[in-house]
Amino acid sequence: MHPALQGLLTIALGVGGCVAYFYLSNQFLDRVLFPPRGPNAGRNINRANMIRPWLFLGPALIALGLYLAYPVVETLRLSLTERVPVPGGQPGEYDYNFVGFANYAQMMDEPKFWEAMRNNFMWLLVVPALSTAFGLLAAQLTDRIRWGNAAKSMIFMPMAISFVGASVIWKLVYDARPIDQEQIGILNALWVGLGGEPQTWLTVPLWNNFFLMIVLVWIQTGFAMVILSAALRGIPEETVEAAIVDGANPFQIFFKIKVPQIKTTIMVVWTTITLVVLKVFDIVFAMTNGQWQTQVLANYMFDKLFRANDWGVGSASAMVIMLLVTPILVWNVWNARREMR
Template identity: 60%
Template sequence: MLQQIFGAAIAIAVALAACVAYFWGTNWLLDRFLNSDNVTGADVTRRDKLRDSIRPWLFLLPALLFLSVYLVYPVFETLRLSLLDKTGRNFVGFDNYIWALSDGNFQRSVLNNAMWLIVVPSLATAFGLVIAVLADKLWWGNLAKSLVFMPMAISFVGASVIWRFVYDYRGEGDVQIGLLNAIVTGFGLPPQAWITIPFWNSVFLMIILVWIQTGFAMVILSAALRGIPEETLEAARIDGASDIRIFFDIMIPQIMGTIVVVWTTITIVVLKVFDIIFAMTNGQWDTEVLANFMFKWMFVNFDYGRGSAIAVVIMLAVLPIMIWNIRRANAEQGTR
């Protein structure tokens, strides 16, 4: 443990030293080669402008380099591999996509992903909105928000481990350590292997992601609610509107843009969900989703063509939502 901490500390120190050395060194070289000491007149202005135009790119260059290597290049490489065979050497055209569309497991993964898309963003956004409204009315609201947001600090795998204990099943007649089975047996009912029950096991897995993402939705929507003019709410109360009427007719319409952004952001997370499925069921008992299906073909079956084709399908599913989100954000900034 100490060795790992020491290694991490050294890595952080080396990375910081490298950043300082890069930025100091590049700026020093820029100032040295484009200095204005030995020039006069228009050349001084020209060099100053050239130096000022180059300097921002020195700060952007590392980020652009990493984006190109770890984001742009993998996209094109994945597209290329999706048109090749299992070994990634022979061109097969769209055969991998045709196989995917006719494969029963792929179709089941698409249906499961669709169910996740319907349930998780809707519930997480709704719960986040309700908690944001109610917490503002409590004197201990900040504590409540902190507790709700806490799961966001846990990795998906860590959250899955926690919920494995909730759904744990030890067999009928054995002592049940799972919280859900402990409650069930407390009422005299037989314990259940919850994550093996078709359809309902997917619902139980969705609950994990809803538990995690509700905190995110709550924080963003809470900030949006505080931006509603107090005069609007006071006028509604004077007119005799109830709290429920104020909530549905005044609050929600005024923060609808934020609600949609939160919903679409969680939707993107759902389309890429992998960790929870992998840690809980690994796609067994009809819980397969596209990301886990892609992982199996790519890193278990080592079929680079089919695995890449599934990855492209996921990317194409995420891309329209991301573009819409970016355009909406740009439009809102343009109106301010």
């Protein structure tokens, strides 16, 4: 069957199936199982109302459990096992032997892993900080001018561009030609114009990490700007007016009056971008594939899984990413619960 047809059929089946499930299960509950009639009408209504939420939640819970909750546990288990082909079995049949922390130990011995850890750490320091700072700057400046919304659209636009597309865009910026040819990458054109020698920027160890980070900063700044701009507009005007009356200069107003009032929003933006950074994969995969000391955890894991075919170490490195995410996870849950009270 043609995939497009299959796609349409899937939509029809998926949507139709969902609607049918929700409708029929509710009908079954009200008409057959606990009809609100007869001698037990009151009790039946109560029972139906106890069950109904779970009918509504059912498909979502199954999907969430199977596609997100179970994999966390399963990855943990796989990270403690070694995958070996079944002796004398079919190709593709594997045994999973418990090996304790051997996968973790093997991973810790690899310089590539520590390189990935170091780079991820640098990404964590640089990208959220720069994105938030640029976003705050853009939000504060654009809120004050008439064509601010158009400007915002332009800065926000990279959000719609895929990481892969962004990688191509920036690879052209970093493009290098031999010294006797005209440079077609803007960075080298400027660099040569200033009297430097053309550089292949993505192969200069340590610095190339920053050239990759710029791509993500470029994408995430728009996100930070949109959220911080809304927060800035939510600041009570009296606080700003009072500061003006007291003779505060514009910079004092911004840093001492406005920024403290949107501190929690800044934290939210910061942590959200941190999560993106921890999972960054496409940019590194497309631009350097971890060569020239630009490896990051997510790409290291992909390498282990699909090149080295080593599920044990692959799972172990996935658990490292999970471990790094956990503090944010706890903080988010804690915040959400506090807000609900």
